[in-house]
Amino acid sequence: VQMKRHVFVAAITAGLAFVCMGRPAAKPEDPMVPKWSSYHDVNSGVIAELPRNIFAIEAGSPSIGKGRQYATADGRALVVLSACRTRGLKKTGSYLSRMGVPKNAKLSYSRVTHRFFAISGRFADRTFYNRCNFSALSRDVRCVHLEYPSAEKKGVG
Numbered sequence: 001v002q003m004k005r006h007v008f009v010a011a012i013t014a015g016l017a018f019v020c021m022g023r024p025a026a027k028p029e030d031p032m033v034p035k036w037s038s039y040h041d042v043n044s045g046v047i048a049e050l051p052r053n054i055f056a057i058e059a060g061s062p063s064i065g066k067g068r069q070y071a072t073a074d075g076r077a078l079v080v081l082s083a084c085r086t087r088g089l090k091k092t093g094s095y096l097s098r099m100g101v102p103k104n105a106k107l108s109y110s111r112v113t114h115r116f117f118a119i120s121g122r123f124a125d126r127t128f129y130n131r132c133n134f135s136a137l138s139r140d141v142r143c144v145h146l147e148y149p150s151a152e153k154k155g156v157g
Contacts, residue, residue, distance in 0.1 A: 041067060044083035045135075046142050055079050065143070077148035086139050102128055102147075127153050 034051030041047075044066045055070035055077070062069055065084030071077065101107070105128065107121040118131040127150045132143040 039068070039081060041081070041083070044142065045138075045140060046081050046083050048081050048144060050079065050081075062145075076152075078146070080143070080145040082145075083140050083142045086134065086141050101130075122150055125150050 033053075035053040036049050037052045039046070039048045039050050046067055050070065052070075054072060056073055057071045057075075059069035059071040059078065061067065062080045062082040065082040067080065067082030069078060069080045071079075101119065102123040105121050105123040107119055109118070109120040111118045114134070115136070116131065116133045118129075120127070120129040122128070126147050128145065128147040130143065130145050132141050134141050
């Protein structure tokens with residue numbers, strides 16, 4: 001269970017790093033220097049580390065499942081932390097095709113295993129990253145969705 005937590009935390013950390021990229025070097029008092037804190041939803045089991053000073057606005061509940069959405073103060077970036085039942089979908093790929101890809105998205109990365117899927121790409125003028133982990137102990141799937149303006153993705157292929 002601890003290893004799964006670390007994988008999820010690593011996934012969200014990697015994805016959230018894109019939001020801060022392309023900015024000039026920050027001073028420690030700079031409000032864009034990430035100040036990480038833990039998010040833990042005891043009902044859904046979702047655990048993640050978030051830069052709460054960057055994703056400072058609670059943006060309500062996700063459209064699918066249980067969890068929370070957080071946005072930047074200017075609304076340019078969004079992170080969604082959620083969990084839901086797999087509802088009989090036994091294959092990761094089945095869940096991905098039904099729930100994971102934004103409409104009209106062009107994928108630049110896709111990895112699907114029996115335990116998780118991770119995808120990233122673009123839709124409209126937005127870049128997104130989705131990762132969902134499937135629990136071996138329950139029928140839950142825990143996900144992180146990150147999106148931000150594609151213009152902010154700098155220095156990465």
